[in-house]
Amino acid sequence: MARPPLARERVLDAYEQILVSEGERAATLEAVAKAAGVSKGGLLYHFAAKEDLSTGLLQRLDALVTEDVELMKQAPEGPIAYYVRTSVMEGDALDRAITAASRLAQGGQADAVVALREMRMLWETTLRPAVRDETALQLVMLLSDGLYYNNALDGTGDLSTPTPRDGALEKLIELVERTVT
Amino acid sequence: MARPPLARERVLDAYEQILVSEGERAATLEAVAKAAGVSKGGLLYHFAAKEDLSTGLLQRLDALVTEDVELMKQAPEGPIAYYVRTSVMEGDALDRAITAASRLAQGGQADAVVALREMRMLWETTLRPAVRDETALQLVMLLSDGLYYNNALDGTGDLSTPTPRDGALEKLIELVERTVT
DNA sequence: GTCTATATAGCGATAGAC
């Protein structure tokens, strides 16, 4: 990992942020360069082609997912409650990476689809020992997918989304726990 | 409704299909025109600007959703089983329209986001009388969202998706019915 | 390592013939 150049990370942050808030089409080299505070040429020194930008983003996603799975295994409230709770996005690094990857996947980028599928399978494997059977597992997985999808629909970060929060979220977690364990 | 021109419908079909299978970026006027079997000029006679294409698509979605809600109200198996079952995409007209609108929404198109939110609210209102409480309603809605999202991820129509089908789907519906009623 | 300048291609949209 030996300390990647700062500018490189800033560019990747900018790319991710534009993908989330304005979509794939808006994430042009010029827009990303401007948001990162470099020139187009400067950007292309770090990422020779546009494809390298998405590759970098998917690698970052991978690392964050690995971390998250460890946290999930050790969560005091248990993996299910942890999983459902953290499926409501708070805008942290993992949330941003997932949403950005989702934009690329919907744009037809095959490697993004693969990365998201693998992420999902890793979660599935981690949750399996904590649920009653496969049907219960599917219910938890799909519910989480639904939470992510709803939040990802608008990247503007407004809170008028139909996502349950606070009290409603706690009740939902309770119901899910009762249903799947 | 007085019989819209055939070419117009063919163009709209082509636009929808490319959005679903290749994403927003691939749905250029030229690609749509070619798939519809007309020239760029011919396309632009029916849809003066590209925005009109997405408007036409969202109107089509609206009509299909209205039909579907009626079917859901009258479903012999009850609205919940109907809703969960039909959330697994079979590639019918409504499925295609929803996925296409989802691509536009993820591309940052505000009117597509609104159309999808309104669709969801209509479903929510229709299902409310059939469930125990608001928490149960949220569980059903989110599960359905998850099913749609998973299928929409790759528009290639392959069946290697993690979506439950046949036996697994029936068991899931059973579990959901038991949980929310 | 970052910049400006530029090449090349493809986009949405217009004009006008048929």
Next chain:
DNA sequence: GTCTATCGCTATATAGAC
């Protein structure tokens, strides 16, 4: 109602100065 030709703009990518 559909076509071809073309305009103006913007996208990705390259070249070469600093």
